[in-house]
Amino acid sequence: MSVFNLKKMVCKKGVFAGFALAFVVINICFASSVLLANYTNITVSVERSASNIINFTIEAQSENISQVQFRILGSQNFDPDLFEVNSNGTTATGAYFSNISVSSGGGGGNHVEIITFTNTSGAGIIKNETTQNFWFSIFGRSMPMGDMNVTINITGVSGDLNDTNEVVFAMTFRFSGYVKNETGGYQNQTNVSLYKFEQVPNGPPIETFAGSTLTNGNGAFTLSGLPVAGNPNYVLKMIYYNGSGIATKVGSILPPFPGQMYYPQAFSGAFEFMRPPSLNGTTFYIGPAATINITATNGSNRQLFGYMVMEQGTGFPLSSNQMGNNSEVQVIVPTNRIYTIMLGRFNNQFANGAECNGNFMNDTTCGTPPKSNSTLNPTIAGQKIDVQLDMRINRVQMYGCIGVAGNSSVITNVTSILPRMMPWTGFVPPMRADTQDIDLTSDLQLNYSDARCPGKIARYNISLLNSNYLVEVYGRNSSEELVAEWVGAFQNASFEGQDASTNNNVNITLGQLAGNFVESSGTGDTNRSKFVVRIQNSTGGAITQDTPNVNLYVKNSIFGELNFIIEGFTNGTFTIALPLNSTVKAKVFSNNAPPTEKKVNLSTKELNITLTTMAGGDAGFKKTNASGGVERINVTNSDFDIAMRFIRNSAECNILNPPSDCILTSMDVDGFNPFSALVAGKINMEMRMKKTNVSITFFNFDMLSAKQPPMESVMNNEASGGSGSAPVWEFGSFVPADVYDYAVVSIPYNDTAINDSATINISVNNLYDSDWNMVWNKSRGDTSLNVTSDVDDYIGNSNNRSYNSSGYRNLLGGGVECSNSNFSVSTTATSTYCSVNTSANMIYMRVPHFSGVAPLVSGSAPVAASSSSSSSSSSGGGGVSAYNIYSYDEKDFSLYSDINKALGKDDKIKVKINNESHSVTIYSLTNTSVVIKVASTIQTANFSIGDSNKFDVNDDDYYDLRVALNSISNSKADITVSYLHESISTTTLTAEVVNTPASTVTSGLPSTDETSTDSSMFWYIIISLIIIMIVVIYFLTRKFFSKGLNSRVNVLG
Structure with missing residues (x-):
């Protein structure tokens, strides 16, 4: 489409719609004492990091125009808007073009592009009372902060200038x-x-x-x-x-x-x-979804409402408009989760005058406290659930005596009573939910001297709705608020379904509060003593953008267990009133940092929680150090190269080595962006150290609530202690307990340290809390009875998620024998709590939710291990023998070229064939020969220099690997490993068969018995003679058939 046609359409219609831009006509007249001109621009915006055509139509209105100049303003030198070479054009004849870039003030200074069309002859470039088009392309800046401005300067043939005009282009x-x-x-x-x-x-x-x-x-x-x-x-x-x-x-x-x-x-x-x-x-x-359709009534008529839809597992709001005025709402949610719907009409959105009492309180025009339904559990994709809540309410009475305990001074004032309506047991929403009509100046609601409460501070009597509450009561002594001793109480009160005017006698005892005095933050709050929590980045700065979701798990002998949802942040800080004698854990879910869980020490009065901010090589991973603590891992260091895999959570994928079609995506940590893979549901999440395959896999990991992978984890390439056949490893994870069901830690071992033909046992040596303090120690005699909630969030839980449950209890005692045949991890069978893969030399231990765990591997040393002379730090674990593992198992071996490596004794090459792990290991080595062990199906072969052998590693009657010994030098065997898929039963005769080496492939380990050696030599000679006879027959037969028969001879081998 030509420029003229565009102008014609613009002038006729006023607006032109293109593919991605809306073109708006802008007409501005240039005016000076002499020169008059007009321009039309059809572009209203420009795109960042893209080529943008800028098109102007200029009209001369008082004389011929000799020069039109455009200045592109608004960008900076480090990120400029740039003219694209050879993108300029005009309908004017005889126009000369020039372009210059002007920069000033260094990288942060202003950048200007000057684009000029000129012809100083008498005719100029635009004759009077005519129009010409001018266009050029600008490649937009990458950071679109601010607009792009274009100034237009026009000069007439007389030398007169117009007034400079500016056009603003939105980015x-x-x-x-x-x-x-x-x-x-x-x-x-x-x-x-x-x-x-x-x-x-x-x-x-x-x-x-x-x-x-x-x-x-x-x-x-x-x-x-x-x-x-x-x-x-x-x-x-x-x-x-x-x-x-x-x-x-x-x-x-x-x-x-x-x-x-x-x-x-x-x-x-x-x-x-x-x-x-x-x-x-x-x-x-995206994952399976259902629709929840929400309405409200007053028993007969539909009502307006505000709402919140919450996922119960984490208290995470999926959709919310609490101050809304809706008659019907549809919310689309992931399936297989339990949801709570809260509806309400809040007082500042609706009237709450004298008329809003009795039955009329339930009318649409009056405020109503929240009502909830906490039983919604969609399970089918496409399912629609209709939810209609009756907003009618009844009032009940709550009264009793207020006492005090644990105070150090005389408490004389009850300062506030704050009811919080709880939509389900143990959940404390972030806002107050009551009719806000409690008046402590009324003797009818609070009386400091009452014969019914001897020895107590006061008697209270308040009216609440027939729902469930957490009632908070606060008081202090007679001192000024800032220096006063503050006390408080948190009382569960369940009035769900009670008839109007039901009386409930509940006595309350005030106790010590954590923290220091904090003034009220506004409506719904009150002065009191509070604990301070700061969420900060790794440099100590406040998290002020992308505020994370924070839940506080609080356990107390009075009210049991409560989960507080935190919303009120100021510069990354929030405050909360809590009983001093409580156990508290903070669970933090950030959109651009790993989820984390932190134990709260209330005696410190405040807590700083540092989130990983992915800077300076810090991705959240840690390792244990020599002093017994933990330190950060720089994942840009090749020794700590870590890979992550996102794996489908399903029956066929919940195994130790899932097939490739279970893998959703994978990446290295140093190439990870927190938003590179946003998974909506539950998956299995693997974190693996590529050098040794040490790993932690979290099963049923909830990406909806966690938001980011569990990179706040502790791993290391080496065992932290113990002996060769009994190494102690240490693992840690600071992921909140609700995010995953259980984890599997993977531990490598060395054949020269542990005999995997004998029984291998695994047990827990130590347990650590989130600050890496040892809180359980097997050596000092701790048993399952000594496990505390510091390391076990599910003590007493019957869902097999506690160290003290039947599935895991043996790990804290005599240990669990590792199975070499059962690789499932999704049942409660004893064999699913430890497995050993003898071909991959890996031990897998299943653990419940943990902050820090130290597995102890107990095995038997091989008989040959006592004569081994090698002793140095091991890259394969166990800490006794130096060897290397070269892993080529990121994809199937059939996709690799030949692998050529120089291997020392015990060095190993690992490959994956048909989703099964296999290995090629140098078992023994001399100056002229080697013994190579191939597994999974264990086979060994003696090689001399120049020999090659084929191996069937999975008993499918096809050769899968060819191993060739090229040379031996400096105690290293230079070998080549190649992929094969060649039938064993009908192998086509080729030059390779003629060149078959004089070597032996056997199952099991090579014998050292002298008689066996003589017998092997006998059979070696017999087999060699047979091979020679076959070759002779082959050449004779080939000569015969070459006279006229076009056939191929297959030799059975």
């Missing part, structure tokens, strides 16, 4: 990615939508539709033309609808993110995981 960006389903396949026709998210003071946030698209057949999508002005926040939503328009799959539930996180940012020279996180290019995983 936009495009956002791209991929969508896969729960099986790892790309998902087409998925609706991908972005919504601009704005917080509104004293009101609900607003989501404004910004754009949507469908994924193509390769699961790819691109959204373009997205505005970046003002650095808005955006919310991403992904839903797949089937042919009937029913939502059957949904993506990760993500919070609002700043606009710059949706496009790639230009930061070079750093490992991927150290760069600012970006959602652009991410692979998003």
Whole structure:
């Protein structure tokens, strides 16, 4: 389409819609004492990191124009808007073109592109009362902060200038990615939508539709033309609808993110995981979804409501508009989870005057405290659940005496009574939920002298709704608030389903509070003593953007167990009132840092929680050190090269070595971006040290709540102690308990240290808390009865997730014998708690949720091990024999070229064939020959220099490997390992068969008995004679058939 046609359409219609840009006509007249001109611009925005055509139509209105100059402003030298060479053009004849770039002030200074069209002859480039078009391309800056401005200067043939005019071009960006389903396949026709998210003071946030698209057949999508002005926040939503328009799959539930996180940012020279996180290019995983349809009534008529939909496992809100005014809401949620729906009409959104009493309180125009349904558990993709809550309420009475214990001064004032409605047992929402009509100045509600409460501070009598509450009561002595002794109580109160005016007598005892005095933060809060928690990055700075979800698990003898959901952050800090005699753990779920769990010491009055911020080589991983503590691992160091695998969670994949079609995605940690793979559901998550295959695999790991992989883990390439046949290893993970079901730790061993033909036993030597303090020690006589909640979140739980449950209890006692045949980890059978793979030389130990665990391997040393002269640090574990493992098992061996390595004694090459691990090991070595062991099906062969042998490693009657000994030098055997798929029973005769070496392939280890050696030599001679006879027959037969028969001779071998 020509420029003239564009102008004509613009002038006629006013607006022209193109592929991705909206073109708006802008007419501004240039005016001076002499020169008059007019321009039209059809471009309203430019895209970052992309080529943008800028097109102007200039009209001369008072004289011929000799020069038109455009200045491109608004960018900086380190990230400029650049003119694209040879992109300029004009409809004017005889125009000369020039372009210069002007920079000032260093990298942070301003960058200007000056583009000039000129002809100083009398005719100029635009004759009076005519128009000409001018165009050029600008490649937009990568960081679109601010607008791009273009100033236009026009000169007439008389030399007169127009007044400079400026055109503002808004910067936009495009956002791209991929969508896969729960099986790892790309998902087409998925609706991908972005919504601009704005917080509104004293009101609900607003989501404004910004754009949507469908994924193509390769699961790819691109959204373009997205505005970046003002650095808005955006919310991403992904839903797949089937042919009937029913939502059957949904993506990760993500919070609002700043606009710059949706496009790639230009930061070079750093490992991927150290760069600012970006959602652009991410692979998003969607999983089975159901729809919850929500309405409310007052028993007969529909009611308006605000709402919150919460996943119970973590208290994570999936959808929320608590201050809304809705008549019906549909929320699409992942299946196989339990959800709570909370509805309410809050007082600052609805009236709460005198008329809102009695039956009229339930009318749409009056505020109503939250009502909830906590039994929703969709299990089928595409399922629709209709939920209608009755918003009617009854009032009941709660009264009793208020006493005090553990105080150091006389408590004289009850300062506040705060009821918190609990939607389900043990869950404390972040907001107050009552009618806020408690008046402690009324003797009817609080009386300090009452004969019914002798020896107590006061008697209270309050009216609540027939629901479940956590009632908080606070008091202090007579001193000023800042220096006063503060006390408090937290009382469970269950009134669900009670009739109106039911009386409930509940006595309350105040006790010591953690922390220091903190003033009220506003409505719904009160002055009291509080504990302070700061969420900070690795440099000690406050986390002020992308505030994480924080849950506090609190255990106390009075109220049992409570989970507090934290929302009120100020500069990364929140405060909370807690009983001093409580056990508390903080669970932190961040969008761009690994999830973490931290024990809270309430006696310290405050706590700093440091999140991994992926800088300076720090990805969260740690290792134990010589002093018994832990230190950070720099994952950019090749010795600590760590790989991650995201594995499907299913019956066929919940095994120790899952097949390749179970792998959703994999990556190295130093190439990991926190948003590179956003999985919506539960998976198995493997973290593996590539040098030794030491690993931790978390089963049923919940990516919806965790948001990021469990990189806050402790691993090492070597055992931390013990002996060769009884090494002690140490593993750690600071992932919150609710995120996964159990884990499997993988421990390598050396054949020269442990005889895997004999029994191998594994047990727990030590347990550590989240600060790596030893809290359980087998050597000092600790038993399962000594396990505390510091290391075991599920003590007394019947779901086989505790060290004290039947499945794991043996690990704390005499240990568990490792099975060499059962590689399942999903049952409660004893054989699934330890397995040994003798071909891969790996031991697998299954453990429940843990902060730190030290497995003790107990095995028998091989008889030959006592004569071994090698003794140095081992890269394979056990700490007794120096050997190397060369792993080529990232993909099937058939996809590799030949492997050529110089191996010393006990060095090993590992490969994967048909998803099974196999190994080639130098068992013994002399100056002229070697013995090589091949496993899984253990076979050994004697090699002289120049020999080669074929091996069937999986008993399928096909050769799978060829091993050739090329040379021996400096106690190293130079071997080549090649992939084969060659039938054993009908091997075609080739030159290789004629050249078959004089070597022997046997099962088991080579004998050292002298008689056996003589017998082997006898059979060696016989077999050699037979081979010679076969070769002679072959050549005679070949000569005969060559006279006219076109046939091939197969020799059975």
